[in-house]
Amino acid sequence: xxxxxxxxxxxxxxxxxxxxxxxxxxxxxxxxxxxxxxxxxxxxxxxxxxxxxxxxxxxxxxxxxxxxxxxxxxxxxxxxxxxxxxxxxxxxxxxxxxxxxxxxxxxxxxx
Numbered sequence: 001x002x003x004x005x006x007x008x009x010x011x012x013x014x015x016x017x018x019x020x021x022x023x024x025x026x027x028x029x030x031x032x033x034x035x036x037x038x039x040x041x042x043x044x045x046x047x048x049x050x051x052x053x054x055x056x057x058x059x060x061x062x063x064x065x066x067x068x069x070x071x072x073x074x075x076x077x078x079x080x081x082x083x084x085x086x087x088x089x090x091x092x093x094x095x096x097x098x099x100x101x102x103x104x105x106x107x108x109x110x111x
Contacts, residue, residue, distance in 0.1 A: 023091070024066030024083040028058065039070045043079050046093035050077060060111030062104065069096065069107040078107050 027035055036053040043050040050072035057069040064085040071078050080099035084090040096107035105111060 022066065022083065022085050023089040024058075024068070024085075027068065027083070032056070039068065039081055040072070042081055042091055043070055043072065043093050048072075048077075048079060048093060048095075049074060050079070055108075057108050059104070059107065059109070062111065067099070067104065067111070071108070080104070080107060 027038060030038065035056040039056050040050055040053040043053070050070070052073045053070055054073055055069075055071040057071075059067040059069050059080070061067070062082075066083040066085075068081045068083065069078065070081055076095075078096040080094050080096055082092040082094075084092070100106055
């Protein structure tokens, strides 16, 4: 199955509108391995290089958006994944340095 189809399938599965939880809540409920696999797919889908996720960390809430940090194997491979609280389950992936420029604390530190 192509990666993009797999990602769409994962998001569709996790974003059942009948459930009250946000996508971030569903990620939180996953096993550690499930979180690593899901966030790896999101980071890779964004075009960033992430051969394997070593760590996933819930950083906190920022204006109703949940911010998770992802540490990928490789040099300078830390990313922030923002899960917006909307019906479309919008996500945004950015390097931790860019997230910090937006006023967030350094990655892997709670808000």
